[in-house]
Amino acid sequence: MANKCGCWSVLKRGVKTAACSSSAARDSANAIPRTSLVYDAAAATETRYLNASNRELCAPNEAKLSSDNPDPPPDEGKPPRPLLQFTFQELKSATGNFRPDSILGEGGFGYVFKGWIEENGTGPAKPGSGITVAVKSLKPDGLQGHREWVAEVDFLGQLHHQNLVKLIGYCIEDDQRLLVYEFMTRGSLENHLFRRTIPLPWVKRIKIALGAAKGLAFLHGGPEPVIYRDFKTSNILLDSEYNAKLSDFGLAKAGPQGDKTHVSTRVVGTYGYAAPEYVMTGHLTSKSDVYSFGVVLLEILTGRRSMDKKRPSGEQNLVAWARPYLADKRKLYQLVDPRLELNYSIKAVQKVSQLAHNCLGRDPKSRPTMDEVVKMLTPLLDLGDLAILSYHHTRLSQQGRRTKKKSNEGLHHHGHRLISNVNGSSKSLMMVRGSPLNASGKEQRCK
Numbered sequence: 001m002a003n004k005c006g007c008w009s010v011l012k013r014g015v016k017t018a019a020c021s022s023s024a025a026r027d028s029a030n031a032i033p034r035t036s037l038v039y040d041a042a043a044a045t046e047t048r049y050l051n052a053s054n055r056e057l058c059a060p061n062e063a064k065l066s067s068d069n070p071d072p073p074p075d076e077g078k079p080p081r082p083l084l085q086f087t088f089q090e091l092k093s094a095t096g097n098f099r100p101d102s103i104l105g106e107g108g109f110g111y112v113f114k115g116w117i118e119e120n121g122t123g124p125a126k127p128g129s130g131i132t133v134a135v136k137s138l139k140p141d142g143l144q145g146h147r148e149w150v151a152e153v154d155f156l157g158q159l160h161h162q163n164l165v166k167l168i169g170y171c172i173e174d175d176q177r178l179l180v181y182e183f184m185t186r187g188s189l190e191n192h193l194f195r196r197t198i199p200l201p202w203v204k205r206i207k208i209a210l211g212a213a214k215g216l217a218f219l220h221g222g223p224e225p226v227i228y229r230d231f232k233t234s235n236i237l238l239d240s241e242y243n244a245k246l247s248d249f250g251l252a253k254a255g256p257q258g259d260k261t262h263v264s265t266r267v268v269g270t271y272g273y274a275a276p277e278y279v280m281t282g283h284l285t286s287k288s289d290v291y292s293f294g295v296v297l298l299e300i301l302t303g304r305r306s307m308d309k310k311r312p313s314g315e316q317n318l319v320a321w322a323r324p325y326l327a328d329k330r331k332l333y334q335l336v337d338p339r340l341e342l343n344y345s346i347k348a349v350q351k352v353s354q355l356a357h358n359c360l361g362r363d364p365k366s367r368p369t370m371d372e373v374v375k376m377l378t379p380l381l382d383l384g385d386l387a388i389l390s391y392h393h394t395r396l397s398q399q400g401r402r403t404k405k406k407s408n409e410g411l412h413h414h415g416h417r418l419i420s421n422v423n424g425s426s427k428s429l430m431m432v433r434g435s436p437l438n439a440s441g442k443e444q445r446c447k
Contacts, residue, residue: 086170110137111137225286227288287365298335306318
């Protein structure tokens with residue numbers, strides 16, 4: 001057990017050594033069999049389009065030629081949590097030989113497999129026993145993936161927070177690069193918003209948004225801030241209680257220090273989530289993450305994807321479509337996911353809409369900090385002013401007014417008919433005075 005626990009200094013030596021020899025070991029017999037990863041082509045194309053973590057905004061040759069090495073993570077003055085060092089054979093056995101039915105997902109980094117390990121070690125366990133883990137394998141064909149792999153270990157090896165996914169260990173052996181995470185029972189927010197037939201309840205949406213906001217606030221708030229750079233629904237994972245945890249730190253970047261206002265870097269990320277000023281200039285700040293949070297907040301509110309080519313041309317870009325509604329209080333309810341069927345808080349929708357509008361501000365300086373976002377979202381969990389209750393109350397009030405109006409109209413017509421029939425006699429006047437239309441309210445009988 002002792003020789004399987006590695007601190008960060010040990011890992012860095014291993015990374016350096018393995019990086020030098022990786023190109024010579026491309027044809028290793030231990031390589032993950034690609035032929036075993038066959039699945040529906042259409043689904044694969046959609047997954048790659050929607051989940052790719054960094055290929056959309058990167059120039060074709062930029063990924064291979066860039067020398068943008070990951071920055072060291074912030075030092076919080078705490079000793080790094082020991083990471084377990086797995087062998088490739090252990091992880092191969094833990095995932096059932098990386099069989100296709102154990103695939104949890106795919107991103108720009110590689111495939112993610114479900115596996116089981118022993119509770120107090122790195123050995124594989126039988127399915128359903130021990131500890132359930134998620135094993136991410138690096139695609140063995142590029143420097144870009146290796147750099148992201150190092151960044152993952154760099155940051156998650158030292159950053160610990162309840163809203164960040166827990167990195168358990170790693171494997172670096174020949175040309176193999178794998179990471180072992182805690183298994184998140186309910187998968188990604190993306191799946192719950194866009195792939196499930198049952199809509200995600202409003203309260204859970206707010207809880208997830210708040211948890212994700214706390215994760216970003218933690219990254220931004222340290223003595224050496226970290227910019228996440230790839231905030232999106234597929235990178236927000238959920239445990240059994242719908243607690244949100246940020247995953248995939250391959251694009252994370254150390255923030256500006258001292259009097260610097262930004263970090264200049266190559267433009268990577270996912271189209272539809274990246275802040276416009278970052279895309280245009282390559283200037284990265286924490287407010288770039290805030291913009292991305294605003295996009296995800298819109299997705300949570302509307303149930304629509306940030307980019308959806310299946311929608312009409314004017315609705316494919318979520319931010320462009322939603323801006324006019326966010327600025328008009330009379331129209332903002334047209335943004336709400338119709339599948340919720342009025343099961344949402346009216347005040348919370350107003351607050352979330354305003355918050356999304358602020359986060360998506362064109363001027364980065366006008367956007368709130370993530371600490372401010374957390375403060376705004378926290379009270380929204382306890383609001384009970386459901387739109388459906390207001391709707392029923394309004395319906396009952398309207399029905400009551402209509403019933404009273406019909407009753408009054410009928411009585412007025414009845415009284416008028418009596419007056420006409422009696423030809424203006426004193427008895428007819430007595431009937432009108434004694435009808436419910438009369439102020440006395442006493443009913444009289446005609447004799």
